[in-house]
Amino acid sequence: MNASQKAYDQLIARLKQAALLSSCSAILEWDEQTYLPADGASHRADQLSMMAGMVHQEATSPETGDLLNELESASEWEEDSVEQANIREARHEYDRMTKLPRQLVEELSRVATLSHHAWVKARKENQFNDFLPWLEKMIGLKREQAASLGSEGQTAYDALLDEYEPGATSEMIEQAFTPLRNELVKLVSAIKESGIVPDVSLLTRKYPVAKQREFSLSAAEKIGFDFNAGRLDIAAHPFCSGIGPGDCRLTTRYDEHHFPGAFFGTLHEAGHGIYEQGLLKEYFGTPVGSSTSLGIHESQSRMWENLVGRSRPFWNCFYQSAQQQFPEALADVAQDDFYRAINDVRPSYIRVEADEVTYNLHIMLRFELEQALISGDLQPADVEAAWNEKFTSYFGITPDTPANGCLQDVHWSAGLIGYFPTYALGNMYAAHFFNAADSELGGLDDLIARGEFGPLKEWLNQKIHQHGKRYRANRLLEVVTGETLSHVPLVDQLNRKYGELYNL
Template structure:
């Protein structure tokens, strides 16, 4: 006996309907972080909580269980087919969702909205204790979520991590992070001992904000982000929201006296946006029309930001336009001086502005702390002190303010616990993908120097974006590159680049 074709069609119809509701909620969330008046926060929290409850009700409809059961027991779809991938991932999402009571889903949404606004205010005021009550509330809710979902072994954190990187556990993350950390610490030490110190004051000259915006948009458009199907706005913490076909929103933040923040932040978010715009639009709302995992998503943003955007080849193409755009800051600066400044390696406070060598250490710090928050080993009230202590262990410096320390990231206020490891995974995935693209396309530096970004973008579209969730992340790496995930390609790229810059 075979499942009826109608069963699969009905499943897809229901998934797409729920995705449309989720995209409506995402628009409200984007507006909350960009244009919502401060006094509207509580009303928006109630709106989003209601939407979360409705979406949860749709997601957990018993009819979906019946359809999945019929398809799993009786369908004759090939194991590696698009249809089978949709069924597999729909089951994963259904099983997670049905373990969560609607009350908890709505409360998580409501608290996340209010917590976000409390975080924005606390960050501006540089007062961790102003945010602490919300952090405690969010940690309690996330522990409740982890308990409801369930987990094997002793790591409640794994239940949360699985929501961002399906099939991945904290043990697997640690196995990848330990050799990566060892190699990074050694490389940072070599760079420190090199005696070479680029002049980074170049980057803190006056860069008019409107000129930054124009230049960032030009670069994002050049690498392949379609502004006919997207836009760029300002937010307290940069992010990308893909609402669906034809509508992808980027945000950034500007500092007139810090060029890299907005520029590389925009390239980063444009990388996310190119992924969203590269998904199969006709499959919107289904797993194969969605991104593989957040780690794979981060591989795209980190690739465009660092492997492309901080490369010598990129600035062979873009430096003269940069001098034209910012004559006051760059007219007397040689390209090599600028290139070395944007690739300066030294411990710094802000993750999103960190160099690509020390960046992963920022992630490992957060991974360690949020695991401890969820396990109960770390009391939220002690977070600021422990953050500063651990930061000194990792970087040898102590944050001068909470805004430069434990209040710098939006993630914990939004309940995005388990998200941070995907950034470092993304760096590792990116190195694998970039190597594979170069094997197929030839010398990417030559193409980039000429401003030819389309070959790389189209290669990513075909090999990663359009595959959606056909494969899980580790399997996708294997299919695309023929290799299993390893820290070695990333370390090789970093050592090659920085050995030349610092005469190692």
């Protein structure tokens, strides 16, 4: 074994040690959002703060820096090799982490836990002012974090964005969003002018929660989520947590009188879970054993939720089962009426329940607001008014309650500033990937209609999941599809689907 290989093995061992500590925190965070008694929030905040400090200490050890220096001076690492990618991404993360004081890392973790519980209560009671002190604390800490992380010429927001979409900038995102926004506005207008209004009341009939859970679990398993290596629970805001090899946790939420929420939410989180389960176990704890970016992660969840789950072929396969599961609600409903209802396009308050066409406008609104929050152009106390004003401008309706407005998302309570743009990026990536899979697999519609989801899942495993962070997002897109990121594939898909639904 030469000196470089020895140093590389030592680096990998250190990375895996830090990842094991992080996975312990992930379990505590999952429990916090699923089963933790409300009175345990303060103690859990102390636990997670301590764990965050321990992870930070492990991840920023001088020994790791010395190993990276030694490995970067070696010349035998081939471009795009596993070793080169692990060294490159380990350096990127090490440099980010060493800029952050341990005390700040611990405080961010502590406040995120307490802030989350304050958000849950404030959302339930529709009281933005009850959450405001915690939002002010969190935004202050995120500004401090951005100041620590920022490099010359980088905006404070971009310093935070880099955690979720490495290498991306707000300018690049705005360049992608602007033409997408223009095309979506045109499509929404055309749909409104069509005069076609699906009957969505059939989705608010009685759908017993136990039956919803059974049906959602069956669909998630059918598309490829392995419940021997995962589980599904309830949380205030749906999420997926990849704890580690063989342990992936999904959550959803149920409403007896709203079928799409839990069902499509479960498909969405199962898409995240399939990605987590598709990472190579032998690389756990290393960059190549971790997801590329949140934009790529969202491409997987949005693909299974929308491009598969809301498609006509999917319901050609599943609708008879749905009628059997929910006879009281669906026995007298034609499949085409159901399909039109689940693909109804109209302005709505809740992002996670929005249709495919208006969804990205929800993201753009949040992208603009959180940039202003971090720059200081918007103060936390003004968020509710700014949200409502911008929402009215985007959608032509004004949120009737904070829970339907600025309190609907968990992200800001958890300090996830810079996360939101990745959802719209994910939609664009998904369109590229779906087209490539459709071409290479000889037509996905027929496979989906027959309930044969394995070929698509395996294609995603091989083309995307198993690479982890071997490639950055744009490079991965190029390797898989030969294309660069564009709004065109997504707009083309939406125009085809909704042109048929609304006779455009």
